[in-house]
Structures are given as C-alpha cells and as structure tokens.
Amino acid sequence: MNEPGWVAVGRLFRTRGLxxxxxxxxxxxxxxxxxxxxxxxxxxxxxxxPVQVERVWFHDGRPVxxxxxxxxxxxxxxxxxxxxxxxxxxxxxxxxGEYSHADLIDCEIRTDGEDSLVGVVRGVEEYGxxxxxxxxxxxxxxxxxxxxxxxxxxxxxxxxxxxVQLPEGLADL
Numbered sequence: 001m002n003e004p005g006w007v008a009v010g011r012l013f014r015t016r017g018l019x020x021x022x023x024x025x026x027x028x029x030x031x032x033x034x035x036x037x038x039x040x041x042x043x044x045x046x047x048x049x050p051v052q053v054e055r056v057w058f059h060d061g062r063p064v065x066x067x068x069x070x071x072x073x074x075x076x077x078x079x080x081x082x083x084x085x086x087x088x089x090x091x092x093x094x095x096x097g098e099y100s101h102a103d104l105i106d107c108e109i110r111t112d113g114e115d116s117l118v119g120v121v122r123g124v125e126e127y128g129x130x131x132x133x134x135x136x137x138x139x140x141x142x143x144x145x146x147x148x149x150x151x152x153x154x155x156x157x158x159x160x161x162x163x164v165q166l167p168e169g170l171a172d173l
Contacts, residue, residue, distance in 0.1 A: 006041065008102045009033070010084040011123075012065070020076035022065045024084065027101025027124060034063035037086065042067075044082040101131075103157040109135050109145065112153045112163040118171060119143060121162070133162075143171055 012022040026034045034056050042049045051067040058064065065084075070076050101124040109118040123134035124147070131147040145151060145164065154163040 005088050006043075006085045007088055008043075008083040008105065009037070009040075009086050010063075012042070012079060012082045012084065013062075014080055015073050015076045016059065016064055018073050020066065020070040020072050022067075022076060022079070023059065024063050024065050025123070026063055026084075027105070034065075037084070039086075041085040042079050042082040043085050044079055048085075049079065049082075099155060099157060104133065104147075104155075104162070107155075107157065107160045107162045109133070109162050109164055112165045118145075118164065118166070137171065145170070 009028065010024050010026040012024050014023055015021065016023050024034070037053045037056070039050070039052055042051060051070065053065060054068045055066040056063050067076075070079075104121050104124055107121045109121060110116065111118060117138055119135040119137040121133045122136045122142075125132040125134055125144065132144040133147050133152075135143045135145050137143050145166070151164050151166060152162050153165055154161075156162070
C-alpha cells in the first residue's frame with residue numbers, strides 16, 4: 001500500500017452528492033486533522049493521483065472531502081475506496097502511549113504467549129468509546145477487537161505486531 005516516505009492518513013469510503021465529494025475516514029484521534037490536509041495523494045491499487053483538498057466539512061460526524069478539479073460524481077467514482085496519503089514529513093505524530101491509526105493498520109494480531117496468528121488489522125473504528133480494531137481473521141471473517149490495554153497487551157508498530165489476550169469467545173463472534 002505505502003512506499004517509504006508516504007503514509008496513509010485516511011480512506012475514501014464513498015462519494016456523496018453530485019459534486020465529486022467523498023465521505024472519508026481519517027486515521028487520527030487528533031481533532032482537526034482532516035481540516036489540516038492540503039496536498040494529498042490518492043492511492044487505489046497502485047494507481048496514484050496527487051490532489052489538493054479544496055474543502056472539508058462534516059456530515060454525521062464523518063469528514064466530507066472536496067478535491068480541486070474533481071467536480072462531478074463521474075470524476076470521483078473511480079477513486080472510491082482510495083487511501084489518502086501524505087508525505088511522511090506531514091504526518092501528525094501521536095503522543096506517548098497513543099498510536100496512529102495508520103501505524104496500526106496491517107499489524108498482525110497474535111495471541112500473547114501462544115504466538116498464534118488471529119488476523120491482520122484492516123481498519124480502526126471509533127464510535128465515541130474505545131477504538132475497535134477491524135481485524136481480518138485467518139479464516140476470512142471480520143472480528144472487532146477493542147483497542148484497550150486489558151486486551152492489547154504489547155504493541156510493536158515497528159514490527160507490525162500486536163499481542164493480545166482475547167476474552168473467551170471474542171474471536172468466535
């Protein structure tokens with residue numbers, strides 16, 4: 001997904017309206033991060049498009065992006081699902097004890113002690129309480145794992161591994 005020097009800071013979910021706008025997810029817990037984005041690169045399956053953020057507004061708590069030059073749904077639709085990349089130097093650094101959503105994505109989830117692979121983090125969901133790691137399990141199912149210290153015991157973003165102690169039955173939901 002990312003080359004050295006670039007980092008994913010969000011994903012475009014779907015188009016909104018007829019003017020080429022996107023409802024997006026931003027991988028940051030820092031308020032105002034979406035509004036700070038100016039020059040970004042859209043990446044979809046290796047295809048890249050440098051764009052400027054023309055405007056950001058919020059609808060139902062999610063950021064809506066309007067990119068310069070993308071003025072219709074027909075122009076926007078081919079970029080549905082694209083990752084939003086910024087230069088590494090533009091990355092918003094997490095504080096001590098915090099983790100960037102971008103750092104958590106693609107981490108392996110492994111059981112603490114047994115070291116068995118549970119799955120891979122594909123996204124981070126936030127609904128007001130503790131974040132949930134959206135994990136693609138080894139059998140292809142999706143599991144939501146609360147990103148709390150009682151469950152996520154050791155986090156090594158450099159090695160892309162999160163060691164967990166899952167409550168009984170959580171992986172079966």
